[in-house]
Amino acid sequence: GESVGLHLPTLSVQEGDNSIINCAYSNSASDYFIWYKQESGKGPQFIIDIRSNMDKRQGQRVTVLLNKTVKHLSLQIAATQPGDSAVYFCAETPYGGATNKLIFGTGTLLAVQP
Amino acid sequence: GAGVSQSPRYKVAKRGQDVALRCDPISGHVSLFWYQQALGQGPEFLTYFQNEAQLDKSGLPSDRFFAERPEGSVSTLKIQRTQQEDSAVYLCASSPASSTDTQYFGPGTRLTVL
Numbered sequence: 001g002e003s004v005g006l007h008l009p010t011l012s013v014q015e016g017d018n019s020i021i022n023c024a025y026s027n028s029a030s031d032y033f034i035w036y037k038q039e040s041g042k043g044p045q046f047i048i049d050i051r052s053n054m055d056k057r058q059g060q061r062v063t064v065l066l067n068k069t070v071k072h073l074s075l076q077i078a079a080t081q082p083g084d085s086a087v088y089f090c091a092e093t094p095y096g097g098a099t100n101k102l103i104f105g106t107g108t109l110l111a112v113q114p
Numbered sequence: 115g116a117g118v119s120q121s122p123r124y125k126v127a128k129r130g131q132d133v134a135l136r137c138d139p140i141s142g143h144v145s146l147f148w149y150q151q152a153l154g155q156g157p158e159f160l161t162y163f164q165n166e167a168q169l170d171k172s173g174l175p176s177d178r179f180f181a182e183r184p185e186g187s188v189s190t191l192k193i194q195r196t197q198q199e200d201s202a203v204y205l206c207a208s209s210p211a212s213s214t215d216t217q218y219f220g221p222g223t224r225l226t227v228l
Binding site for chain 2 (some may be wrong): 008034036041042043044045046049082089100101102103104105106107
């Protein structure tokens, strides 16, 4: 099948381990950040979001950390499962933008080894 | 409930042909976005609608690209005189209101121009 993971940075982990996916964003004026998961042949699926007035937000098995000083975003996945294998994109929305359009990062391919 | 749907899922066109890609957003969603995703890259913003009004078309790569949403629901992205560089996945996303940032994506239409 088609792959969205060609030429992407790859993170390979063992099933059950914790995964950390990193993202550097470019616009210091961005105030909203989102992580999306994209499986082959599918559209991006919302995972978790965080606003710029927060440093950390937790969901089910996932945690997003935001470091505005160095413009860095990370996604932590606990107890990684084979179903977590996908390409993960961070996205940002610049503050004050009228359209809330998303600016996506390059993406990271997460490969979970059983 | 039903998510964002797109049709066709796959489209093959000969260079110079016109194509029309359809998006059915989640019922009641005010905002609708189109993105273009090249193989191995993150989605890139094309255009944005709030109801039937096209408020931002800054991402459309050329005047061969045209989008409409005449009744504030279904949207069509039209590409005239397709070129090989138009080959990509075209993603549609919708969100409940203009001030709500979470965007829900459809599966995309993969366009291949020969």
